[in-house]
Amino acid sequence: MLTAALLAFAGCSAGQNQPNNEISTIKEDVEKLRGANGLFRMPEGGDQERGDLYTTALFSENLGSYLPSSQVAVTAVGTTVMEQDTTDLLTLWSALKLLTASGGDMAPEIEAKLARVAVPPKQTEVGAEISALWFWIDVSRMHDWSRTDRNAAAGAVGTRLDDISVTSISDKPYLLWRLYDSYSALQRAKPADLERALRQVDIKSLPHDYESTLDFQAALETKSTLKKDLVVPNDAKAHIVQLIDQGLVNDDALIDSMLRSLQLLGAQEDAHELVRNRVAVRIDKENGLVRAAALENGSVHATYLASRLLDTSFPDIANDRTKQELERVLRTAETDTLTRLKALVALKRSGSEAWHDYAAVVGQAQANIPATVTADNLNQYVELIDVLVQADPSTPLSSLKSFDAQADNESSLSKALIALSNSMYFKNSAEIRSMFPAVQSKLPELIANRGTGLNYFRALTAMTSASLSGLDSNDFDSATQKLQALKGCKEFSSLYRLQTDEATQCSLSLSAALIAVPGAYDLGATK
Amino acid sequence: MNMVTKVRKGAAAIALTSLLALGAASGAQATSGSGTAYFDNGQPITANMWIQSVAEGGCGSFSSSAVMNVSPNWIRNTTSFYQYGVGSISIKGVNISQSGTSNPNTLQWTNSNGATGSYLSGTVCMGWGSFYLGADVSATGYYYGNLRTASARV
Numbered sequence: 001m002l003t004a005a006l007l008a009f010a011g012c013s014a015g016q017n018q019p020n021n022e023i024s025t026i027k028e029d030v031e032k033l034r035g036a037n038g039l040f041r042m043p044e045g046g047d048q049e050r051g052d053l054y055t056t057a058l059f060s061e062n063l064g065s066y067l068p069s070s071q072v073a074v075t076a077v078g079t080t081v082m083e084q085d086t087t088d089l090l091t092l093w094s095a096l097k098l099l100t101a102s103g104g105d106m107a108p109e110i111e112a113k114l115a116r117v118a119v120p121p122k123q124t125e126v127g128a129e130i131s132a133l134w135f136w137i138d139v140s141r142m143h144d145w146s147r148t149d150r151n152a153a154a155g156a157v158g159t160r161l162d163d164i165s166v167t168s169i170s171d172k173p174y175l176l177w178r179l180y181d182s183y184s185a186l187q188r189a190k191p192a193d194l195e196r197a198l199r200q201v202d203i204k205s206l207p208h209d210y211e212s213t214l215d216f217q218a219a220l221e222t223k224s225t226l227k228k229d230l231v232v233p234n235d236a237k238a239h240i241v242q243l244i245d246q247g248l249v250n251d252d253a254l255i256d257s258m259l260r261s262l263q264l265l266g267a268q269e270d271a272h273e274l275v276r277n278r279v280a281v282r283i284d285k286e287n288g289l290v291r292a293a294a295l296e297n298g299s300v301h302a303t304y305l306a307s308r309l310l311d312t313s314f315p316d317i318a319n320d321r322t323k324q325e326l327e328r329v330l331r332t333a334e335t336d337t338l339t340r341l342k343a344l345v346a347l348k349r350s351g352s353e354a355w356h357d358y359a360a361v362v363g364q365a366q367a368n369i370p371a372t373v374t375a376d377n378l379n380q381y382v383e384l385i386d387v388l389v390q391a392d393p394s395t396p397l398s399s400l401k402s403f404d405a406q407a408d409n410e411s412s413l414s415k416a417l418i419a420l421s422n423s424m425y426f427k428n429s430a431e432i433r434s435m436f437p438a439v440q441s442k443l444p445e446l447i448a449n450r451g452t453g454l455n456y457f458r459a460l461t462a463m464t465s466a467s468l469s470g471l472d473s474n475d476f477d478s479a480t481q482k483l484q485a486l487k488g489c490k491e492f493s494s495l496y497r498l499q500t501d502e503a504t505q506c507s508l509s510l511s512a513a514l515i516a517v518p519g520a521y522d523l524g525a526t527k
Numbered sequence: 528m529n530m531v532t533k534v535r536k537g538a539a540a541i542a543l544t545s546l547l548a549l550g551a552a553s554g555a556q557a558t559s560g561s562g563t564a565y566f567d568n569g570q571p572i573t574a575n576m577w578i579q580s581v582a583e584g585g586c587g588s589f590s591s592s593a594v595m596n597v598s599p600n601w602i603r604n605t606t607s608f609y610q611y612g613v614g615s616i617s618i619k620g621v622n623i624s625q626s627g628t629s630n631p632n633t634l635q636w637t638n639s640n641g642a643t644g645s646y647l648s649g650t651v652c653m654g655w656g657s658f659y660l661g662a663d664v665s666a667t668g669y670y671y672g673n674l675r676t677a678s679a680r681v
Contacts, residue, residue: 311673389671393568424600424671433640464601464639464669473637474625476601515674518601518637518667525665525678526564 021524022494023313029492030306031317033508035298036247038321042302043492044507051282051289053080055252057094059279059290060101062259064272066280070104072288079287081110092117093135100142114139115148119157126168130178133160141185158188166193173201174211177218180225198222203232206239207258210251217257220264237267244274250294255279300329304342305512307349308390312527315351323352330358337365338384345390362391369396373426375403375415382418385425400426402435407442410455417458421516423465433467440468447471447479450486450500457498461516480519496520557587558661564677566670570597574666574677576606578651581660584614586652593666593677594644600669603637604645607663614654621649 033040053076060067068076077095080086092114099106106114117139120132136157145151161182169175176198183190201222207213216236223230233239240258249255255278262271282291303322307314326347329335335343340361347355365388373381381398388395400423405416416436423432443466446459460479463471486497488506495506496514514520559577566572572595579587593604608616609632616632627635638645645666653660665678 308672311675386672390567390673393566393671430641464637467640473623473627473635476637476639477627477635516600516669516672518603518669521674523674524676525562526675 021522023310023524025494026310026521026523027313027317029494030310032491033298033302033306034317036293036296037250037298038319038323038325039298039300039303040306040322040508041298042305042508043489043495044505044509049284049291049295051284051287051291053077053091053094053098053289055292056289057097057101058252058256059259059275060097062256062263062271062275063101063279063290064275066275066283068098068102068288070099070102073098073102073104074107076287076289077104077110078107081113082107087113087117089117089120089132089135089139093139096139096142106143111143111148114143115145115150119153122160126164127172127175129160129164130169130175130182133157134178134182137182137185154186158186161186161188162191166191166197170197170200172211172215173198173218173222174214176201177221181221195226198226199228202230206233206236207243207254207261210254213254213257217261217264220261224264232265237262237265237270241267241270241274244278247278247297250297252290252293255293298325300326300339300343300346302508303346304387305508307346308512309508309515309521311349311523313523314346314349318346318350318352323347323350323354326350327354327358330361337361337368338387341365341384341387341391345387348391359391362388362395366392366395369398371398372401373398374401375412378415378419382422382425386422389425397425397427399428400432400435402431405436405439407439410453413439414455414458417455417462420462420465421458429465433465437468440466443469444471444475447475448482450482454498457510457513460520461513464516464518476518480517483514483517483520494521558681560664560679560681562666562677562679564666564675566668566673566675568671570595570670572599572602572666572668572670572675572677574604574664574679576662576664576679576681578660578662578681581651581653583612583658584653584655586650587660588648589651589662590646590648591662591664592644592646593664593668595668595670596643597670598641598643599671601637601639602642602645603635603665603667604647605633605635605665605667606647607633608651609661609663610653610657611659612654612657614656616654616657616660617652619650619652622647 030040033043035041056068077099080091081095086092095110096114119136123129123132140154161179164179176194180190180194180198201219203216203219205212207216219230222228240262243249244255244258259271259274279290282293282296283289284291303326310317326343329343330340330347344355344358344361365384369384370377370381385395385397400419405412407413416439419432419435423429426432443459443463446456447463450456460483463469463476463479485500489495489497489502489504492506495508495511497504497506498510557577557579561573561575563571563573572593575592575594577591578589581587591604591606593602595602608618610616618634621634623634623636626633634647636645636647651660661681663678663680665676667674667676
């Protein structure tokens with residue numbers, strides 16, 4: 001008989017309404033990878049995301065209160081210059097620039113290195129020649145080298161400046177300005193036609209690309225230094241602020257140039273605010289230096305991988321900024337086909353209908369698929385078809401010509417595993433599943449022992465397409481069980497690592513590839 | 528096997544004695560359910576569950592499947608039993624060698640190499656103090672680079 005007590009137990013061992021799945025954790029993890037431009041970043045770039053000396057030096061005159069302290073500067077310079085035994089001009093220039101700006105003491109070893117840094121070899125392209133010389137000359141300006149023999153080279157450098165034809169750069173305000181500045185720093189007599197050319201500089205356009213940005217700054221520098229008249233467009237300040245504020249510029253040299261232009265336009269407050277919001281936020285807490293702008297942005301590739309991992313749940317995290325940026329990439333003519341395809345797939349997965357507008361790239365890519373694939377073009381075919389099929393599932397597939405593969409040869413082993421893992425992308429998929437008997441017989445061993453290379457992971461994605469391997473569901477389960485030891489890392493619990501050490505980075509590309517392994521991810525019922 | 532029928536809420540209101548009478552008759556009522564998800568090219572993956580209505584404290588046959596019309600890289604059937612009440616669920620006479628998971632109430636089997644489906648069947652018994660036994664089935668397939676899952680519950 002039913003009693004109230006029994007009813008009270010109802011639901012104790014009842015199933016959940018929705019089985020537990022990882023979707024919300026993956027979304028949280030991917031959200032942490034959102035870049036400044038709306039696209040997502042790769043977590044495996046971790047090591048490169050340190051702040052660096054050059055970027056900090058570029059901004060040193062504009063950082064204001066955010067400039068690293070002299071102590072931080074001295075430590076950073078010591079690490080980069082001494083521990084890594086650097087001798088290149090740009091890094092040494094950066095070290096000196098930062099020490100000068102922050103008031104840090106220069107260690108004798110660093111002074112010695114700077115004194116010895118060679119004058120760059122003569123450059124054939126005039127812009128490169130002016131740039132190379134300028135950095136060497138700027139070093140002269142920042143320190144008293146009279147106790148060294150550095151100044152002996154100054155004469156030769158001066159002659160190289162004289163060799164530069166002003167006529168050849170008369171329509172390039174930025175180069176004219178740099179050349180002029182170089183002469184000033186060397187306290188060397190300037191050619192008459194240089195100053196004449198500079199006086200004729202005017203603003204041809206507001207910053208809209210690399211050259212126009214630098215030319216704009218040069219025009220303002222000239223106005224200030226030569227005390228000449230200059231017509232400045234009324235909306236210049238607003239235009240520049242908007243460019244930087246919207247994070248549309250990835251290049252720190254350009255951002256710094258624009259900040260300098262704002263200073264010259266009298267917009268100190270605007271410049272300071274931009275530094276706070278766009279540059280200081282990039283200061284690496286570990287070493288006190290500024291991270292390069294390019295690092296803060298996400299990439300199409302990472303966004304594409306995120307869309308493969310999250311699939312029908314990708315619209316939940318792809319916001320308007322993401323879609324906008326993907327469309328911008330699709331509209332940029334110089335973008336290569338594969339990147340365009342990835343952007344297209346990500347846009348499609350984001351739920352935006354706009355992807356149809358860019359679908360022409362699919363036909364272009366399909367036209368380039370080889371009819372037959374061999375060991376030689378296997379990797380390229382697989383890389384392309386894997387993306388293409390996401391954009392258009394009716395893409396015609398090619399056939400794979402069989403090749404010899406031995407398990408003890410790393411390279412042929414990996415090709416065989418790649419072929420097996422991607423057998424579904426070939427017309428002769430059933431045939432492929434019985435290819436490479438030597439490799440297939442080694443599969444049970446490969447999936448049981450976590451080797452150090454990628455072939456362990458390739459074996460996992462191949463095991464379900466290996467009809468000669470004798471592997472069945474129980475083997476898949478125990479292989480996936482072992483794989484769990486590589487799941488998660490400090491910041492991301494749902495992504496996989498390449499190495500056993502828990503302190504290593506997670507990899508988004510590995511994680512997206514592992515959806516092919518049964519049980520690696522539990523994404524729950526598809527929406 | 529694509530039956531779509533209403534889920535019957537169990538035998539909660541039936542007295543024990545009448546249940547015994549029902550159990551004796553052959554062709555006992557069964558519950559079934561199914562669910563479908565789709566891949567990008569429109570290919571469906573379907574989860575099907577069929578379970579004989581089980582008497583309180585009793586046993587019944589079950590059969591579940593994960594199926595597609597074309598062959599994916601792999602197709603997995605995960606079937607979990609649940610009950611309202613107390614006691615332990617027990618599963619026997621299953622068509623696979625191991626349960627496939629560490630959860631005693633869950634069976635799992637993944638087929639590949641050209642297979643278009645994964646099937647589980649056997650007998651399931653509810654706990655001594657239980658009055659409804661149900662099942663969740665999820666069908667997951669990896670096909671053309673995408674993972675999709677259909678589910679059904681009875």
